[in-house]
Amino acid sequence: MSLVRETRNLLLQAPLKPRAGLGWKGFAQCQIRRSSVSQRPGSDHVHFPGAVDSKFTTKLEFEKPSQKPAMPTYRILDQNGVIVDKSRPPLDVSDEEVLKWYNDMLTVSIMDLIMFDAQRQGRLSFYIVSAGEEGIAVGSSAALHPSDVIFAQYRETGVFKERGFTLDDFMNQLFANKKDVGHGRNMPVHYGSRKLNIHTISSPLATQIPQASGAAYAVKLQDLQNPDSPRRVVACYFGEGAASEGDFHAALNIAATRSCPVVFICRNNGYAISTPTLEQYRGDGIASRGVGYGIETVRVDGNDIFAVREATREARRLALEGGGKPVLLEAMSYRVSHHSTSDDSFAYRAKVEVEDWKRRDNPITRLRKWLEGKGLWDDEKEKDARSRVRKEVLAAFVRAEKEKRPPLGMMFEDVYEDMTAEAREQARLLREHIERYPDEYDVEEFEGGIRSLEK
Amino acid sequence: MRPILPRLRTLPFQQAGGRRSSTFPPNARLNRPTDFSSTPLLCHTSQTALANPELPASARQSKTIRSNLFQSVNSALRHALSTDERVLVFGEDVAFGGVFRCSMNLATDFGSERVFNTPLSEQGIVGFAIGCAAEGMRPVAEIQFADYVYPAFDQFVNEAAKFRYRSGGTGMNCGGLVVRMPCGGVGHGALYHSQSPESLFTHVPGLKVVMPRCPIQAKGLLISAIECNDPVVFMEPKVLYRAAVEQVPAEPYAFPLSKAEIVKPGSDLSIISYGAPLYTCSAAIAAAENDLDIKVELIDMRTIYPWDRNTILESVRKTGRAIVVHESMFNAGVASEVAASIQEGALLRLEAPVKRITGWSTHTGLVYERFNIPDVARIYDAIKNTIEY
Ligand SMILES: Cc1ncc(C[n+]2csc(CCOP(=O)(O)OP(=O)(O)O)c2C)c(N)n1
């Protein structure tokens, strides 16, 4: 290695434009971090390869995160639905758009109430509501493009709704009937849609976060190859609890080093089942971690749909800047409901705490106040909308509940692209067994009875 | 899985159109739900509970308490915490009692230094527990569901299992480490709340893998696991947490690890299983003994690794026929190992091939669970085939 060479550690971010005939392969070499162990004589800066632009100091001082101010929380509306900064440019959104968001949030919250009760009646096995977090889902989704790819956790029903998942789509999945694209394999609320570019929700927490980084890398390379297609980002949702998993940290780091156009959206709702944030982490929320990984980060008021939408739109723009890069958005809210239908949250938090939150603030009522202030909404409209949505949800409910289960053979399919000889043999054994013991099995609720076990 | 809340509001239509996610056909003779109030696998009176020859005298003279499985786990943890200062209990949501109520009131009674919530990270929990054990504590860590243990797999396979071996003459080890996890199907858990990943751990030398079948066993085996100087993976069939209720000796007692138990003696066929399927086996045996005039021996492995080959081989040498039953999938499951060992150790006594009745080679899809997990009819059919072979 040539020793006396002036080096500056710099992240060479060559603009990632595809060169003719080169495709994305040509870009593998574009990002090089020049490094050298040499230290310029008399320099007041660190030149170690692992830290760029750090000044030497003779004062021994530890960073004390607790003494730093917390990152601010961006908002546009106050709790009364009034724009805080009167000097800001007007909101660039049409009345129709805002009314659609309102309808989407309302639909999610009404569907949640009905399905929660339906679970209590034993009509479906499980449900998770998004109460208090509808604004995060709908607001962020509204800022994304339909071609952007989405990875979700499970409390983002509003993303599906905003993107165009229909009530029938929801209900078919919830009732695991033959029209469920998941073939009745997943627990309720584990939705997915190829048409809407949303990957199917998977229960293990945080696994989707590094996947989102990889998907963003794929999307970036593909878009470089097709300069005429619109540029895409990947959006990835997760809870503040999930952000404790190793996968979260791996995801942010790899996305930063590979400059992946991914918008990480953390829903910080104060709880992971019973565990409050104080026992989940000690830093300044999840946002402070983005900074640690060298990622542009913002914290936003999750009850303010305008703020969520604007922050997500800006995050999306940043994610596509230069060659692409990750952005972290931490949306603050409160988990108003029980974790799921399997949980009774009053075993670990006081009812008054929840009631206080409900009274103080909520994304739906905040937007309603704004709409009323603009003369776009009133009690009459609210009543009509609620009764219309309720009717629509119940109609879809009844349609879905009546449908048969998917064919039994779906139990064995899709483990591999082609069913193995072992699985085919097992399907045959199962069919013969059911034929030998017809009274022991109820197969009529499955489309085609046992016929689908024929292979 | 958690206590049922009172009904809050009602839907505007009747339940008639509803369809429960797990049903049983009206004319079924075999595939009926387990009757936990009468199954011979549970001790419904103190007399039967206290007659257990494995109990020490102190426990045999004690009273019994009617407990379900989560209460008996709680009682074992309580005993360990109160008699050994080195014992710690932690995991996700453990402080308020755990999502299955196993650690109820322990934080209040033993303090938040010893019983506490961890951040949501399984690799962190198990690595942390290994570190505690390596420095002389007796950590009992909880993984919320066995389905979520995989982020910690590296810590198990490369660390806990190899700690003693690689430390050699230094004598350093992580004995005292116990990782508890609920496992198995409950009827509606689908892909990620149903798994029984025991065979992934039995393929790792250095780990002990234990699964109790009932409250009495859970208490005795968990106390042994905490006392054990090797790392133990302790898998609790979650379908039994509330369902399995019996009279449990009030005094503490330890049951031997790596020792199978003959749950019911017999002469014509040996069924080897562990955990929740033992109840299904028991029901199938009752029907088959009635129909076929045979006597079936039922063996609970209890410790799945290192396992008690002797008890099982002795049984099969006596009966000449064997069936192995478990929930997890067929290929390379525990049954494969047991069947291979029987073939090696009792070939000339075998009068029929050793049968494996297991989950099929697929995942646990929500609406297919009752066709996937071995049921009474499948085990009954296997008994019939093996006897008539
Ligand atoms: C790897 C893994 N560990 C544990 C669980 C069990 N679990 C399901 S949800 C949850 C809490 C998640 O909290 P958070 O990420 O904050 O999301 P929120 O429910 O608050 O929306 C836990 C522990 C899981 N699904 N996956």
Ligand SMILES: [Mg+2]
């Ligand atoms: Mg949370």
